[in-house]
Amino acid sequence: MSVKDLLNQLDVSRETQDRLEVFEQVICKWNPKINLVSRSSLGDLWMRHIIDSIQVYRSVQPVNHWLDIGSGGGFPGVIVGILAADENSGMTTTLIESDQRKSAFLRTAARECGVKIKVISDRIEKVEPHKADVLSARALADLNTLLGFADRHLDVDGVALFPKGVTWKKELEAARQHWRFDAEPITSLTEPDAVILKVKGVTLA
Numbered sequence: 001m002s003v004k005d006l007l008n009q010l011d012v013s014r015e016t017q018d019r020l021e022v023f024e025q026v027i028c029k030w031n032p033k034i035n036l037v038s039r040s041s042l043g044d045l046w047m048r049h050i051i052d053s054i055q056v057y058r059s060v061q062p063v064n065h066w067l068d069i070g071s072g073g074g075f076p077g078v079i080v081g082i083l084a085a086d087e088n089s090g091m092t093t094t095l096i097e098s099d100q101r102k103s104a105f106l107r108t109a110a111r112e113c114g115v116k117i118k119v120i121s122d123r124i125e126k127v128e129p130h131k132a133d134v135l136s137a138r139a140l141a142d143l144n145t146l147l148g149f150a151d152r153h154l155d156v157d158g159v160a161l162f163p164k165g166v167t168w169k170k171e172l173e174a175a176r177q178h179w180r181f182d183a184e185p186i187t188s189l190t191e192p193d194a195v196i197l198k199v200k201g202v203t204l205a
């Protein structure tokens with residue numbers, strides 16, 4: 001499916017697309033300096049990163065507080081903040097990113113896109129527990145480690161969203177040695193072997 005078709009399918013308004021285009025420009029400006037996305041994926045930014053992030057946002061109903069950890073170049077965190085702003089959802093978006101230069105990028109990107117996003121420049125393990133309704137993490141760590149972060153930062157009724165590649169079944173199996181949780185795999189629109197793991201009820205096994 002083309003980018004245009006997917007944007008329609010994901011119900012992305014013209015106004016949101018305009019802001020996403022601003023974000024694309026900021027990424028392209030900063031990428032040579034701080035390597036936010038691989039150079040090979042820069043030419044396919046919309047499919048590989050932007051649409052991939054929009055589908056994460058669309059996999060849950062609107063919530064009050066969304067926490068994205070290990071946000072790097074802003075996927076999915078900044079995209080989530082842009083969608084929520086344009087849909088007037090009133091949601092608070094918080095990003096945790098330990099790298100100072102990437103945090104500076106995230107703050108600049110949010111400002112240039114005209115959206116309110118809180119960026120915390122610290123390690124996920126050190127930040128006080130957030131009791132978030134949704135916690136997302138993309139390309140950050142294996143599922144076992146991510147569940148530890150979810151245990152720290154999610155509200156008891158919260159939902160974690162983890163985009164995962166072809167190894168997701170093995171990661172689920174390994175994580176079940178240490179954690180109890182419910183997981184629903186949602187097939188990715190951009191990559192047939194990939195899923196978004198929607199995880200609830202995380203407790204130590």
Ligand SMILES: C[S@@+](CC[C@H](N)C(=O)[O-])C[C@H]1O[C@@H](n2cnc3c(N)ncnc32)[C@H](O)[C@@H]1O
Nearest residue numbers: 070071072073075097098099122123124138139
């Ligand atoms: C591979 S990048 C992925 C970035 C983004 N989520 C994406 O999908 O493009 C992982 C990011 O997590 C950050 N990170 C890694 N460990 C972290 C930690 N313990 N606390 C905060 N940030 C961390 C790194 O600085 C890096 O920017």
